[in-house]
Amino acid sequence: QRMRAAFVIAFVLLICGSLAHWPSYWAPDSRSPANHQVSFTLALKLRNLEAFNDLWERITTPGSPEYRQYRPMEELTSMIAPPAAEQEFVLTYLRNHGCFATSFGDFITAEGPVSAVEAIFGAEYHAFRHEKHDVVLHRSIEYPTIPSALSHIVSFVTGISNFPHERKQTRKVSTEEVLDDTSTWVVPQTIRNLYNIPAGTSNTVRNNSMAVVEFGVVAGISQSDLSEFMELTDGPSNASLAYTVGNFAFTPISPIDGESTLDVQYIMAVGVGVPTSFWTINGWMYDFTTEVQTRQSRGNPVPLVFSMSYGWAEADQCDVTHNGVSCAQFGGSDTSYVQATSANFQKLGMTGITLLCSSGDAGAASKENLNCNSDPPIQPNFPASSPYITTVGGTMLQDGGSPLTGTLPPFCTEQGVTCAGGGVEIVSSIPEALITSGGGFSNIFDQPSYQSSAVSSWQNSGALEPPAQYWNSQGRGYPDVAGLAHQYMVVEKGEKLGVDGTSASCPVTAGIIALINGNRLASGLQPLGFINTALYSMNQSSFNDVTIGNNTGTEANSSPDCFTYGYGASPGWDPCTGLGTPNYQAWNSYFLNN
Structure with missing residues (x-):
């Protein structure tokens, strides 16, 4: 039996009008x-x-x-x-x-x-x-x-009538059950092997920084979980958060959850030595951007890299509770909310901050259409669809990949455990995985010039496309890049769990960017800031190209009506895995010289 837990993207309620009811929790x-x-x-x-x-x-x-x-x-x-x-x-x-x-x-x-x-x-x-x-x-x-x-x-x-969205419960199993699983597991060594990160790579400058962002009334992690995870994966023994923002809980019990645990354990396991902060936002994306600016104006520390594993349908930023009320009484609309938030994303990028977000775990359909029976059947997510943010999709190893060899970390020596060491990456999708990589095209944002050539090549590749009436071929395409999103080992409340999600690929990619930022700072260069224009300027050899799969599915246990509409992978960029997955040494060389 495959014992895994799938992380789902969390969302916030930002709605207008008269409240007929409130969230059940x-x-x-x-x-x-x-x-x-x-x-x-x-x-x-x-x-x-x-x-x-x-x-x-x-x-x-x-x-x-x-x-x-x-x-x-x-x-x-x-x-x-x-x-x-x-x-x-x-x-x-x-x-x-x-x-x-x-x-x-x-x-x-x-x-x-x-x-x-x-x-x-x-x-x-x-x-x-x-x-x-x-x-x-x-x-x-x-x-x-x-x-x-x-x-x-x-x-x-x-802040007046919006409630933080309830986090979905991850499926949890006992340590004994997890260790009976015969599938391959992703650990930090898997990521270093696949993404060409030399052993021992770590941050060397004090003024480097990165953060994970959580959206909810309160969130946190367990230091004991973090320490055990690092011990099991041969990570740094002194790993701890630099500081926290918002309503943070540092405890081994509720409200610790899988999302926070995954984000922190893997951004720190990849971005070794980079000072890491944990942000809890009691609101949604606009509130996140104003919190950053408020801290900047007051001289408080602000990270150079942010990882956000959250999103919601682009067209429904003000209707997350499905009550049919628009943003009209706020004096705006879903579009005005998205555009105001994106203007703030631009401001952060123009101060040298890099923003990354996950593309979603429900394929082209999005979280609002898990059973693939809505009209339209596919819709883009935000902030993934913003051209001012770097969006990260999800992959998995074909047939589980090849086993990790050499000196194994303690977790990989336990009975019944096989850790992955390499292999061919394909689009993460159900039923092999518990999630399907999100991806598609914005209905609000025009296609930026930096990606027009890449998108055109995909459109001419013959890859799977939805019927023309269901997508905007002239819109911003996402994701930009991708990373492994299947069968990560985490330690949560003392248990070893397997998890799936672009909630994993995003912090991993953020950790890689933070390492490169550190190398630039050590060389007297500016931080990377907005990276999409550079990513699309790189040679395709700078990426591990993902050419197999599609994102027609949604999440595990979804309706059989799925698998009809979505996008297919192709050589080069595609709306499943973007340009591909990172090659750290190629990226590092490019960014140190450009």
Whole structure:
């Protein structure tokens, strides 16, 4: 029996309108006290985006005189933020209504008593208690309405009625059951072999940094799990987090979960020695980007590389609960939310930060259509579909690959365990794996010039395509690259588990990028920042090309109606595994010279 656990991508609720109900795992306890302090963020309407996008092209295009000439966040924000007078108008309005507010240019953070916030936005706050964790959130059961006096300046508001999404439970098995599995396992040595990372490769500079990002009310890891994992895989014995951001739990019990565990154990096992932080965001992608900017403005440390194993359907960023309510009462739309978030992705890239996200675990159909019976049958994920982020798909080893040889780490010497040492990578897909690599084309973002040639080659390759009415051939194609996403060994709550997911390939790729960043910094070079334009400029030999498979399936136990619509792999780029998987030494050589 194959004993594995599949990680699924987690999501947040950001919706507008009137709440007919709330998430089942949150129970209303009582009306919030009128004097209880609550916080929220106002996204302001952007301007000068044409000039802003032109600067983006100059800073991120290889060969440009301004390539990697990063800008201070204040300069970037001033380009697109509303005039100072409009910012001050909003601040004065909020202060006059009893709130404390701070402007960061294109967004405003605010805090005030429940009574004041209810009066401003037509809200009705209640205390909600989580059914599993001892956590209370104060949220409105009425969706906020932007005051008419502010509607010409404010695009939308977060933090008033949105709930963090519940994490799906991973399938867990006992240590004895896992060790009876006869399949091959992925350990850090597997990754080093496949991706050409020399033994002993580690970070050598103190000013390098990387992070994993989790979305939820609280998240964390177990130090004992991390230490045991490193011991079982011959990793560094002193591995520990540099710092944490948000509601972090450092405990061997709930709310520790597989997502956090996988992210931290493998980004640190690959990016050996790179100072690593753990970020918990009580919101969604826009809230993540504002948290980074807030910390930058206050002089707090911000990592150079972020790994995010999360996403949701591009068209439904404000409708994650499927209640049919649009973002209209936030003064925006799903598209405006996506575009505002992507503008912030651009700002982070233009300060030298590299953002990576997973492509999804449900194939071309996406998480919202696991049974492949929705119309349309396929749809893109966000932030995977953003052209301003590097998206990572998933692979698996054909027939389990070949066994790991040489000096084996302790886990690989245990009875019944065979660790993978190499082999041919194919698209990760069910039923062999528990997940199918996400991939497709954006319906919001145009295809960026940096990938047009690669996408055209795929379209002319004869690879599997969905019917024309179901996808946008002129949209941004994703993923950009890929990595192993099947049968990773992790230690969670003292148990050795097998896990699948692009939640694995993303932190692995982030760890590789962080190592290269360290080499650049040691050579007196700038950090990599946005890397897509460079990736598509490399020779195809810089990647392990993945040419077998497709992403017509979704996740394990999905409907037999699947396997109809999706995309096929081909030589070169494809919407299953992007350009391929990393060749560390080729990437490192390229980035040290370009």
